[in-house]
Amino acid sequence: MDDGLIIRAEIGELARVSEWTKAFGQRFALRESTLFAIQLCVEEALSNIVRYAFAPGKTLPRPPREVRLSVQEIGDAIDLMIEDEGMAFDPLKAEPPARPTTIEDAATGGWGIHLMRHFARTLAYERRNGVNRLTLRFDR
Amino acid sequence: MELTVETLSNEIVQVRLAGKLDISGAEQIDLHFSAICGSRRRIIIDLSAVSFLASMGMRTILIGAKAVKANGGKIVLLKPTPQVEEVLSIANISTLIPLVHDVETAIGEVSD
Numbered sequence: 001m002d003d004g005l006i007i008r009a010e011i012g013e014l015a016r017v018s019e020w021t022k023a024f025g026q027r028f029a030l031r032e033s034t035l036f037a038i039q040l041c042v043e044e045a046l047s048n049i050v051r052y053a054f055a056p057g058k059t060l061p062r063p064p065r066e067v068r069l070s071v072q073e074i075g076d077a078i079d080l081m082i083e084d085e086g087m088a089f090d091p092l093k094a095e096p097p098a099r100p101t102t103i104e105d106a107a108t109g110g111w112g113i114h115l116m117r118h119f120a121r122t123l124a125y126e127r128r129n130g131v132n133r134l135t136l137r138f139d140r
Numbered sequence: 141m142e143l144t145v146e147t148l149s150n151e152i153v154q155v156r157l158a159g160k161l162d163i164s165g166a167e168q169i170d171l172h173f174s175a176i177c178g179s180r181r182r183i184i185i186d187l188s189a190v191s192f193l194a195s196m197g198m199r200t201i202l203i204g205a206k207a208v209k210a211n212g213g214k215i216v217l218l219k220p221t222p223q224v225e226e227v228l229s230i231a232n233i234s235t236l237i238p239l240v241h242d243v244e245t246a247i248g249e250v251s252d
Binding site for chain 2: 011012014015018033036039040043044047050099100102103104106108109111112114115118119
């Protein structure tokens with residue numbers, strides 16, 4: 001069974017995403033830890049899209065710029081797909097931040113993809129016809 | 141996201157965060173949290189009521205902690221839930237800012 005949501009690429013839309021994930025979490029009877037992992041990864045992916053994918057000055061879709069989310073049960077796993085028409089960006093190629101030794105040296109960002117790699121079983125990226133598609137798979 | 145402040149002594153303050161520390165939650169507390177970290181030198185961040193933590197929330201905490209350290213102060217994280225602690229661990233925040241599970245130890249961490 002597929003379940004989808006379309007949002008504008010704006011921070012204010014994240015509350016709708018939170019409600020959507022809670023709803024399918026109940027429908028699929030997901031463990032709390034699985035729902036936490038999904039919500040964290042969605043937050044990280046969408047934060048990146050909202051902040052970077054539609055940077056000004058690029059040739060990109062006119063507003064409203066949308067992000068499409070869908071979720072599907074695949075056996076003992078949950079697949080979450082996030083699609084946007086922003087700038088091409090393969091998150092799987094991003095390097096994690098260097099492990100800091102002091103608080104002064106610590107980067108104040110760049111953990112999002114690192115967190116997604118830890119909390120999702122697998123990540124997959126493809127770009128086709130101007131669309132970035134990130135698929136995250138989670139254990140139920 | 142809510143932020144409340146309790147003064148434990150003349151110098152130690154306990155900042156209690158409650159709710160989701162996602163990108164919206166971080167925006168809501170950013171100004172107040174920055175002001176506290178810029179002006180106080182002994183800070184306990186009580187995370188026991190934080191149900192969710194993502195990058196932007198960690199960013200707010202880390203920037204505040206940097207300010208406290210730059211001022212010669214001390215900061216400690218108190219009682220995160222297991223899932224929040226896991227997020228802090230993956231980002232290595234817990235190796236940079238002390239993380240404890242009871243108030244007495246927290247007070248010890250920020251005291252001279």
